[in-house]
Amino acid sequence: VNLKETNILGIKAYKSVLDIPEHEIDLAILAIPARFCANAVRECGKRGTKFAVVISAGFAEAGNLALEEELVTIAGKYGMRIVGPNVVGILSNPSKCNASFAPCLPYPGKVALISQSGAMIVAIDAKSWVESIGISYLVSIGNMADVQIDEMIDYLNTDPDVDTISIYIEGLKDGRAFVKAAERCTKPIIVLKAGISTSGAAAAASHTGSLAGSNEMFDAAMKQCGVVKARSLSSLFSRSKALAVQPPLRGDNVVVITNGGGAGVLTADASELEGIPLNEATVTLQQDMKEYMPPFGSSKNPIDLTGMATASVYHDAMKTALLHDWVGGVIVLYSITATTDPMAMAEAIVSGIKDSEVTGKPVVAGFLGGAECRKAVTSLIENGVPAYD
The missing domain is CATH 3.40.50.261 (Succinyl-CoA synthetase domains)
Incomplete structure (x- = not known):
């Protein structure tokens, strides 16, 4: 609908909503000066339009509250609802x-x-x-x-x-x-x-x-x-x-799995600031996790697999964590090393989740590195794991 044009981008234009042939109008988009909107809403109402999105600005935000209230009053008379005004x-x-x-x-x-x-x-x-x-x-x-x-x-x-x-x-x-x-x-x-x-x-x-x-x-x-x-x-x-x-966290117990101690410490800080302090892993979980790390690793939570962790280790650690009833969700971190491939790590995380056959526990991943990690993060997202780099 346009007062001056009869054709816009190859589509026939009408001077008024009332001139449009008898077809049901589901939605009206108003992108005209504010002073003309009241009449446009009235015409839409007469045609039985039920919804209007008013893109036009120049209403309450510009001090013209009465003009805005007039729109709502007219729309209400015809049972029409308005989104806006002042929207994109x-x-x-x-x-x-x-x-x-x-x-x-x-x-x-x-x-x-x-x-x-x-x-x-x-x-x-x-x-x-x-x-x-x-x-x-x-x-x-x-x-x-x-x-x-x-x-x-x-x-x-x-x-x-x-x-x-x-x-x-x-x-x-x-x-x-x-x-x-x-x-x-x-x-x-x-x-x-x-x-x-x-x-x-x-x-x-x-x-x-x-x-x-x-x-x-x-x-x-x-x-x-x-x-x-x-x-x-x-x-x-x-x-x-x-x-x-991913589903919301089940219970209060989040486990952090990482190959870098610093990343684990920062995540522990961030988790507590968000109201989810990391609890120490159960004795059983710690014993199971020790199978995947050297003696100098940490199984308490964060679970530090150390920089020696391979893709196979990540797979097994993910699967083990999810299978423990105590665990409500997992944050898995990977810091790039000279001996590991980010894409292989992403694939191991996804397969570990799938092989656990556990559902209802959220898993999020953080990959720390350069451009090499971007492809891995995209792969995780495509496989339903929220991932960040």
């Missing part, structure tokens, strides 16, 4: 729909990502291909004049194409509704909250018209409803990648 659009891998400014659909998978920032959507879309983060939906929600994040959570919780829900939030209009939706949700939810500093909160207000609120209260609420908190964009990526293909 939506992307759906299941329906192969890219109604956004993003150049392509994201890397396919089962993470649904909701974001108040449109730029984040476009960046994540591109990043998904670099990091092999499988995404089903990208939804730019903007000012949230009508459709709220809690409604999106409820919808995505019933969608078979979604295993994990990731959210970038600047502010919530109804915190209680969000908490209740998160508590109802049976799928992992990961949240990156922006606007936690004074300057960040001010930026959020001018970006999407959001009131950021108390960071301490937000953290407490997220903990209450079991939401996983991300502290940065890279953290959101990492958590999304892991939960998209």
Whole structure:
């Protein structure tokens, strides 16, 4: 629909939605100046359109709250729901729909990502291909004049194409509704909250018209409803990648398997900072692990196989760890050496998991090295093991 053109990129254009032949309109995408949006929504409503994504900016975030409220009032009159305004659009891998400014659909998978920032959507879309983060939906929600994040959570919780829900939030209009939706949700939810500093909160207000609120209260609420908190964009990526293909941790016992002591120590620190301190391995597990290491190795946890560990040793250590009931999940680390091949190590880890025939225990991998490790990391991801380098 365009007031001036009759043909756009070879497709017939109409001056008004009302001029379109009698076909059902599922979705309207509004990319016109804000002052024309109210009339466009009215015309869509008259045609029975049930959903509109308003890409246009210049509403509450620019001080024009009345204009934004008018959109919602008109839409409500016709039973229409609005996503936005002030968004970059939506992307759906299941329906192969890219109604956004993003150049392509994201890397396919089962993470649904909701974001108040449109730029984040476009960046994540591109990043998904670099990091092999499988995404089903990208939804730019903007000012949230009508459709709220809690409604999106409820919808995505019933969608078979979604295993994990990731959210970038600047502010919530109804915190209680969000908490209740998160508590109802049976799928992992990961949240990156922006606007936690004074300057960040001010930026959020001018970006999407959001009131950021108390960071301490937000953290407490997220903990209450079991939401996983991300502290940065890279953290959101990492958590999304892991939960998209692996189950949550079973119990409290994580085992770290490594061929480098330093990597194990750093992982122990990071694990404790995330609220999962490493417990000492059981006597039985330690005895079993000693078969795969020289006398100067450590079987306590982290389990240090030492730099002498071969691919065969990694295979056996992985299989053994997963078969122990005490173990709830495994973090497997590999530091490159002159005598080992990263790809062989990746294959050994995957085969060790498969040969254990154990399911329901998460495994994540970290490969430390240069370009040689990149191919191995990609192979692990392709085989369902979240891996990082």
